[in-house]
Amino acid sequence: MVSSTDNQPRRPERIAVTGAGDIGLPTAAGFADLGYDVSCVDTNPEKLARLASGIVDLHEPHLQDLVQRGISTRRLRFSTNGIAATRDASIVFICVPTPQGDDGSADLSYVEGAISTIAPVVRPGTIIVTRSTVPVGTADRLRDLIGRNDVHVASNPEFLREGSAVADFFHPDRILIGASETVVRRRLGELYDVFGAPVIITDIATAELTKHAANAFLATRLSFVNAMANICEAAGADVHQMMRVVGLDPRIGPKFLAAGPGWGGSCLPKDTRALAYVARQLGEPFEQLEVTVSSNERQFNRVVRRLSDHLCGSCRNRRIAVWGLAFKAGTNDLRDSPSLAVCRRLLAEGAHVTGYDPAVTAPQVKHLGVDYADTSIGACFGADALVILTEWPEFSEVDPSDVASAMTGDVVFDTRNVLDTNAWISAGLRLVTVGRGSPDPKKSSVNASAA
Numbered sequence: 001m002v003s004s005t006d007n008q009p010r011r012p013e014r015i016a017v018t019g020a021g022d023i024g025l026p027t028a029a030g031f032a033d034l035g036y037d038v039s040c041v042d043t044n045p046e047k048l049a050r051l052a053s054g055i056v057d058l059h060e061p062h063l064q065d066l067v068q069r070g071i072s073t074r075r076l077r078f079s080t081n082g083i084a085a086t087r088d089a090s091i092v093f094i095c096v097p098t099p100q101g102d103d104g105s106a107d108l109s110y111v112e113g114a115i116s117t118i119a120p121v122v123r124p125g126t127i128i129v130t131r132s133t134v135p136v137g138t139a140d141r142l143r144d145l146i147g148r149n150d151v152h153v154a155s156n157p158e159f160l161r162e163g164s165a166v167a168d169f170f171h172p173d174r175i176l177i178g179a180s181e182t183v184v185r186r187r188l189g190e191l192y193d194v195f196g197a198p199v200i201i202t203d204i205a206t207a208e209l210t211k212h213a214a215n216a217f218l219a220t221r222l223s224f225v226n227a228m229a230n231i232c233e234a235a236g237a238d239v240h241q242m243m244r245v246v247g248l249d250p251r252i253g254p255k256f257l258a259a260g261p262g263w264g265g266s267c268l269p270k271d272t273r274a275l276a277y278v279a280r281q282l283g284e285p286f287e288q289l290e291v292t293v294s295s296n297e298r299q300f301n302r303v304v305r306r307l308s309d310h311l312c313g314s315c316r317n318r319r320i321a322v323w324g325l326a327f328k329a330g331t332n333d334l335r336d337s338p339s340l341a342v343c344r345r346l347l348a349e350g351a352h353v354t355g356y357d358p359a360v361t362a363p364q365v366k367h368l369g370v371d372y373a374d375t376s377i378g379a380c381f382g383a384d385a386l387v388i389l390t391e392w393p394e395f396s397e398v399d400p401s402d403v404a405s406a407m408t409g410d411v412v413f414d415t416r417n418v419l420d421t422n423a424w425i426s427a428g429l430r431l432v433t434v435g436r437g438s439p440d441p442k443k444s445s446v447n448a449s450a451a
């Protein structure tokens, strides 16, 4: 998947990347692998020491190999000294966090801190590029902060998905560059020529806003699918068959149509709230997006309500096993994880929750009050109910009779629809699914009394 360029001559641009996180590190290591000299800056000396010895703590396939290759070819260096690392750079990517306030506003203090450090020292002609997701108008603020006419500002939002960030870097669907000067557009475009992907050049405001639009669109799509799943449950229809048909329309496409417990992660929730905030600030409230956000919260509530319905009306003092804690399979990231949203609600109802996840570790969830089991079956011992909240493939391989033997109760709520329904029902378990018209006690009684 990753094409090493060990024998290629070094490329002319010298790149610095500030922030060695889930965006900065694949960006730095990816450009080093393409043949550029890259300095990666971070303020955390322990993290950098581990990176410098080739150890990557992020759960990101192929990233450690890529970093090790960058180190061995001497194209990738790590430093805590932002000034030294950027002084000789011709392009600086800003990949530091932009934490979010409760109202959806972005805290740009890390971005501004990084810019303040490097602005006085970078060479004339340097391009400073925001790659972190920032609100529209940020580049203008940064230009004022930099206060130099001989330094360029641009936007190059990333579209890297967690768990496939390296593959996404080397095989992008599209590259988006927001820049006003022709020379900047050309130089940034040349970085990505090698991929053969469409390179779309826009003004900076369009690029900044497009990143939010892309993720808000995906989130809205998922909320639509989840709403249809809820309607299917009430109507006795099947959302999977429905979305298969819907997705065969080439205007819609088959991806991102799986119903679930609600969507999460480090980007979709943050970017939807951010765009809703920006829209309000601009005097153009985005009501549909606000509903997308609030309906996702209701989807988490719905998981707990349906589980309670199957446990005689309450989760209080019930032992609930949870399979999957990460926000999606293939990552150990708990940021805005739908699973944790559900776990918090279960704990608030007085349930005892024992979780298992193939990639998440016990210390990551200890502070939440979730007990941790080392195996999927271990989580099920004595449980009244099992809830599957992340779509790890290994869950579909567990023998349902082992689960039935371990559990005290018989309710299994598969919110990701990863289990083989017939096999699990045959093992004597009561399988509840999402969007498949599975018997819902409350709904059934409403339907029965209405009939």
Ligand code: UDX
Binding pocket: 158, 159, 160, 161, 162, 163, 215, 218, 222, 255, 256, 257, 258, 259, 260, 261, 262, 263, 264, 265, 266, 267, 268, 327, 328, 329, 338
């Ligand atoms: C997202 C965007 O996809 C990526 O382009 C952007 O750069 C960063 O944000 P990521 O956060 O890694 O990527 O996760 P993604 O794969 O998009 O999934 C987001 C959430 O949607 C997860 O909770 C996932 O489980 C959920 N999801 C996804 C569904 O519920 N159903 C689906 O069909 C797809």
